[in-house]
Amino acid sequence: MIIGLEKGFSKNLEITGVGYNAAKEGSTLVLNVGYSHQVRIDEPEGITFDVPANNKITVSGIDKQLVGEMAAKIRAVRLPDAYKGKGIRYEGEILRLKVGKTGAK
Secondary structure, three states: OOHHHHOOEEEEEEEEOOOOEEEEEOOEEEEEOOOOOOEEEEOOOOEEEEEEEOOEEEEEEOOHHHHHHHHHHHHHHOOOOOOOOOEEEEOOOOOOOOOOOOOOO
């Protein structure tokens, strides 16, 4: 059985952070992730983006490698922060947050 043609492959991403969101305009994914401008990513051939909620993105297609590459490119737009956890991460990804400064005593 060929999984890619029957079911397709998909990767789910979640956006964490105040004011961070995603939207889809036509075949373009629009990300607002704390920059002074919107980041626009076009769908390559064979890949579809779906935004079920403004903080969730689903990348799907029949080519497993291309789905993983596009999910990694979207995640690279704003990697998860090591201190607060803000950014774009895979669904179910566990981050180990750093403690940070404790303050002057």
